[in-house]
Amino acid sequence: MPSLPDVMIPEVADLARRAASGQTADPHLEDVALKPAFFDWLCRMGDSTLILGHRLSEWCGHGPVLEEDIALANTALDFIGQTQLWLGLAAEVEAQGRSADDLAFLRDAMKFRNVKLVELPNGDIGQTLMRGFLFDAWHFEMLTALGNSTSPRVAEIAAKAVKEVSYHLERSSDLVVRLGDGTEQSHERMQAALDYLWPYTGEMFAGDAIDRAVTEAGIAPDPAALLPLWQRTVTEVLAEATLQVPDRRFDAQHGGKQGRHTEHLGYILAQMQFLQRAYPGASW
Amino acid sequence: MYAQMVKSEGMKSLEDMTPEERAFQERIDRGEKIEPKEWMPEGYRKTLIRQIGQHAHSEIVGQLPEGNWVTRAPTLERKAILLAKVQDEAGHGLYLYSAAETLGVSRDELMEKLHSGAMKYSSIFNYPTLTWADMGAVGWLVDGAAIMNQVPLQRTSYGPYSRAMIRICKEESFHQRQGYAIMMKMAQGTPEQREMAQDAFNRFWFPALMMFGPSDKDSVHSAQSMAWKIKMNTNDELRQKFVDETVPQAEFLGLTVPDETLRWNEARGHYDFAEPDWDEFFEVIKGNGPCNEERLEARRSAWDRGAWFRDGLSAYAEKAAARRAAARVAAE
Numbered sequence: 001m002p003s004l005p006d007v008m009i010p011e012v013a014d015l016a017r018r019a020a021s022g023q024t025a026d027p028h029l030e031d032v033a034l035k036p037a038f039f040d041w042l043c044r045m046g047d048s049t050l051i052l053g054h055r056l057s058e059w060c061g062h063g064p065v066l067e068e069d070i071a072l073a074n075t076a077l078d079f080i081g082q083t084q085l086w087l088g089l090a091a092e093v094e095a096q097g098r099s100a101d102d103l104a105f106l107r108d109a110m111k112f113r114n115v116k117l118v119e120l121p122n123g124d125i126g127q128t129l130m131r132g133f134l135f136d137a138w139h140f141e142m143l144t145a146l147g148n149s150t151s152p153r154v155a156e157i158a159a160k161a162v163k164e165v166s167y168h169l170e171r172s173s174d175l176v177v178r179l180g181d182g183t184e185q186s187h188e189r190m191q192a193a194l195d196y197l198w199p200y201t202g203e204m205f206a207g208d209a210i211d212r213a214v215t216e217a218g219i220a221p222d223p224a225a226l227l228p229l230w231q232r233t234v235t236e237v238l239a240e241a242t243l244q245v246p247d248r249r250f251d252a253q254h255g256g257k258q259g260r261h262t263e264h265l266g267y268i269l270a271q272m273q274f275l276q277r278a279y280p281g282a283s284w
Numbered sequence: 285m286y287a288q289m290v291k292s293e294g295m296k297s298l299e300d301m302t303p304e305e306r307a308f309q310e311r312i313d314r315g316e317k318i319e320p321k322e323w324m325p326e327g328y329r330k331t332l333i334r335q336i337g338q339h340a341h342s343e344i345v346g347q348l349p350e351g352n353w354v355t356r357a358p359t360l361e362r363k364a365i366l367l368a369k370v371q372d373e374a375g376h377g378l379y380l381y382s383a384a385e386t387l388g389v390s391r392d393e394l395m396e397k398l399h400s401g402a403m404k405y406s407s408i409f410n411y412p413t414l415t416w417a418d419m420g421a422v423g424w425l426v427d428g429a430a431i432m433n434q435v436p437l438q439r440t441s442y443g444p445y446s447r448a449m450i451r452i453c454k455e456e457s458f459h460q461r462q463g464y465a466i467m468m469k470m471a472q473g474t475p476e477q478r479e480m481a482q483d484a485f486n487r488f489w490f491p492a493l494m495m496f497g498p499s500d501k502d503s504v505h506s507a508q509s510m511a512w513k514i515k516m517n518t519n520d521e522l523r524q525k526f527v528d529e530t531v532p533q534a535e536f537l538g539l540t541v542p543d544e545t546l547r548w549n550e551a552r553g554h555y556d557f558a559e560p561d562w563d564e565f566f567e568v569i570k571g572n573g574p575c576n577e578e579r580l581e582a583r584r585s586a587w588d589r590g591a592w593f594r595d596g597l598s599a600y601a602e603k604a605a606a607r608r609a610a611a612r613v614a615a616e
Contacts, residue, residue: 050360057354057363060370061347062582064590066378066391069347073371080364087360101359125593178600179593186596275358275416282474284358284416284466 026153028219029093037213039094040113041220043103044210044257046086047114050104051265052135053079054272055122064125071171075132078164085157105276109265116256117200119265123193126179126186130193133172137233138204140169141226150218173237180241187242194238195246202251205230208258286342286406286430288497289569290335290515295508312513317443320386328512332442333387334403335514340380341398341405343373345579349413350422358416365462366419372455379448386444399584407565408495410573417470417477417484423463425485425492425530431456432526433496436516445514464533471537478538485534486542490560496523498562527555 028034056076063069087100098106117135122128143165146158179186205227207215214220238245255261275284298306305325311318318324347370354370357363381391397403408426413419434456438449470481497503497519509515534541545558567573 054355057367060351060354060367061344061374062351062586064586064593066344066374066381068590068593069344069374070371070378073367073374077364077367077371080360080367084360084364101361104360105358125590179596181603182596182598182600183592185592186599189592271355274356279474279476282358282477284362284469284473 024152024156026151028151028217029153031217034213034217035093037210038217038219039090040210041214042086042090042093043111043113044115046083046090046100046103047112048118048135049079049086050083051112051114051268052118052132053077053083054268055118055120056128056132058122059125059128068125072128075168075171078161078168082157082161082164085160089153089157101276105273109261109269110259112256112261112265112269113259114256114261114265115200115203116253116262117197117203119256119262119268120197120200121264123196124189126189127193127196129172129175129179130190131197132168133176133237134197134201134234135204136165136169136172137230137237138201138226139165141229141233142221145221145226149220154219169233173233176237176243177241180238180243190241191243194243195248198246198248198250199252202249203254203256206251206254206257210257286346286408286495287335287338287433288404288406288495289503290331290338290509295511309511312441312511316441317446318441319443327508328514329387331509331512332445332514333384333389335509336380336384336387336445337389337394337397337403338405340377340384340394341403342409343377343380345398345405345409345583346373346426348579348582349409349411349575350419352413353416353419356416357419362419362466369423369459369462372459376448376452376455379451383442383444383448395587399580399587401571401580404569405579406495407568407573408491409579410568410576411487411491412575414487415480415484417467417480418488420463420466420470420481421484421488423459423461424467424533425463425488426495427456427459427463428530429492429495429526431460432522432529433517439513439516441513467537467539471539481537482539485539489542490564493523493526493557493560494562494565494568496520496526498565499559502562524554527557531555 028038031038053076056072056079059069059072060076061069063072083104084100087103091098091100091103117131120131140162143158143162146154147162149155149158176190180190181187205223207223211220211223215222235245275282296305298309301309304323308318308323308325308328318328350366350370350373354363354366357366381394384394385391394403398405408429413422431453434449434453438446438453440446440449467481467485470477473481500506500518500520503519506515506518510518531541531546541557543558545556547556549556568576571577
């Protein structure tokens with residue numbers, strides 16, 4: 001481009017090429033029997049970060065204060081980056097010629113594997129932050145455990161993501177405490193958000209045949225094993241926030257991981273996938 | 285910069301100045317930076333608050349037309365880049381409000397003036413973003429025009445403003461490149477993508493030229509601001525520079541500049557080009573642009589809906605301070 005030098009100088013292009021070619025060897029990628037479960041499990045990780053990142057990006061420019069505009073966009077950006085890694089690996093495992101973008105933009109709702117919690121509407125900023133906290137408390141324990149995965153590729157992604165997510169958890173815990181123990185109104189709003197979201201949290205700890213397969217392969221922890229760790233964080237933070245743990249089942253809502261979603265996901269996809277659907281095959 | 289029609293205080297000759305004013309002007313003429321606690325004429329302070337405030341408001345209102353496409357970005361990479369860019373804009377708003385605070389005006393006061401309509405933001409953000417190509421056009425043309433203004437402002441006389449501009453310019457130049465990269469993909473893409481790219485260019489060309497403000501002959505506030513080095517070039521100089529740099533970039537993309545009168549003028553060594561429709565410009569400034577009401581309403585409503593959040597955080601901070609004080613008393 002005249003008068004605007006290209007940022008992709010040869011040295012940078014070479015670095016990118018070397019980085020892309022030097023993937024760590026991972027025997028799990030060759031395990032044909034494991035492939036369907038491994039693929040599905042990677043989609044569960046990547047779809048949850050994709051949909052939550054998408055929801056957070058809806059706040060862009062509409063935050064309650066400038067610092068929150070920055071933080072929400074920053075967190076959304078972390079999730080989209082993690083999605084590129086999880087869905088990129090999913091596409092490699094599947095080995096059917098699909099890319100991370102194909103998975104994100106060309107699957108319909110029943111093929112999405114995210115937990116329902118992340119697709120719920122943003123509500124007010126309190127509901128968005130409470131949803132973030134309940135997810136972050138699980139996400140942090142999950143990624144920490146994945147650091148010991150027998151899959152080096154999974155462990156690498158987790159090691160990168162856990163740095164970002166430990167900050168997400170620090171931030172969301174802090175804001176839940178401040179708003180829970182703020183004014184009467186902020187307390188009521190945070191309690192209402194918690195009550196609404198609570199039945200969707202159990203899905204993060206419910207295992208099925210897919211989870212058993214990746215747990216047996218040593219790729220991921222048993223989801224149920226994360227529950228006591230999550231409960232400890234959540235109980236502590238909610239107590240400090242002067243909020244009550246809701247008196248209702250925490251696992252009433254489930255099915256997202258198996259592709260049975262809320263009505264909300266279809267609208268997210270209609271918006272997110274618009275360009276790819278309207279102009280098939282175009283390059284952006 | 286996104287400041288247009290910033291009203292400047294009256295202009296005095298060196299002889300008419302008080303000794304303080306003269307010493308101040310001589311510091312500026314020597315190229316010294318003015319720092320927050322130092323003496324400055326009230327007019328300098330007021331003009332800077334208006335200019336920096338308008339720039340800050342433009343950054344945060346400027347999140348909206350691009351935020352409009354974040355949820356519809358066509359690939360994960362484009363979504364990540366756009367999020368990073370919009371986040372940068374919010375960050376620029378933060379530096380600039382902080383720079384304005386050093387002049388004795390709080391961020392809340394400035395926000396109040398934005399929401400009441402007492403302060404403006406750049407006219408460009410009152411235009412809609414209708415297709416994905418607009419993300420390219422905004423980055424390439426809007427950030428491109430902003431850079432024309434901001435690069436010289438790195439040398440502006442007010443220290444905090446100058447330092448904010450240095451950081452902002454680094455990021456803006458990436459923004460312009462990402463916009464151009466989007467346009468390049470579209471211009472080399474399918475016929476539909478090319479059509480979108482040309483349409484976006486057609487819609488943003490004249491509004492981008494308006495970003496530099498009215499012609500010098502109609503710009504009443506330039507002389508004093510230039511003497512104070514809070515405006516470094518005239519509107520027409522910058523507009524010409526922008527046209528001269530942008531036309532070859534458009535040719536490289538294979539796009540047609542939507543101006544039939546555009547010609548290279550060998551004698552001047554510049555392009556001759558058509559003036560934007562200044563009636564349209566003044567209408568947009570007055571509030572009659574395509575998106576004025578939506579943009580302002582989006583900001584007001586975000587602020588109003590966020591009141592309980594801000595109040596909650598303040599209440600917690602007070603309680604926490606009281607608890608710390610009580611603990612100190614108990615310990616003594």
